[in-house]
Amino acid sequence: MIAAGLVCWVAATAMFGAATHVATLLGMIGPLLVTVVTWRLAEQTYRRNPAALTSLMMTGFVGKMVFFGAYVVLVIKGLAQPAAPFAVSFTGTFIAVYLIEALALRRLFSE
Numbered sequence: 001m002i003a004a005g006l007v008c009w010v011a012a013t014a015m016f017g018a019a020t021h022v023a024t025l026l027g028m029i030g031p032l033l034v035t036v037v038t039w040r041l042a043e044q045t046y047r048r049n050p051a052a053l054t055s056l057m058m059t060g061f062v063g064k065m066v067f068f069g070a071y072v073v074l075v076i077k078g079l080a081q082p083a084a085p086f087a088v089s090f091t092g093t094f095i096a097v098y099l100i101e102a103l104a105l106r107r108l109f110s111e
Contacts (some may be wrong), residue, residue, distance in 0.1 A: 001039070004096035005032035012089035020085035023075075027089025030071045034064060035097040039104060046108055 009028040013021045038060050046053045072090070075081050 001032060001035055001097045001100050004100060005029075005093045008089055008092035008096055012085055012092060015088065016082075016085040020082055023081035023085040024089035026075045026079070026081060027086040027091075028093045030068065030075075031090060031094040031097055034067065035101055038064070039101050042105065043108060 005028045009024050012024040012027065016024065041060070042053060042056060045056050072086075075086055076083050
């Protein structure tokens with residue numbers, strides 16, 4: 001996941017120029033941190049009590065919706081970062097890390 005996030009950050013920075021490296025970094029950091037934390041929680045929960053995973057995932061989904069909404073507003077409005085570089089980096093990282101998480105969950109369930 002970290003490698004995918006870094007690739008998205010580098011690609012977005014290259015696309016928009018070095019002057020946007022903070023916006024693209026912030027676009028990568030949010031989804032990456034949230035996914036790493038939720039993956040660790042999901043893995044630990046599944047290994048201890050597989051039946052509790054659904055509840056954790058539903059709670060996490062709602063929490064992530066609220067967090068990502070606030071995060072986007074904070075970065076674009078509060079920190080005054082350019083929207084396009086942030087959005088490209090955020091979207092690319094979001095898709096990449098959640099795809100990796102889905103594949104990891106599939107592997108976990110097949111064990």
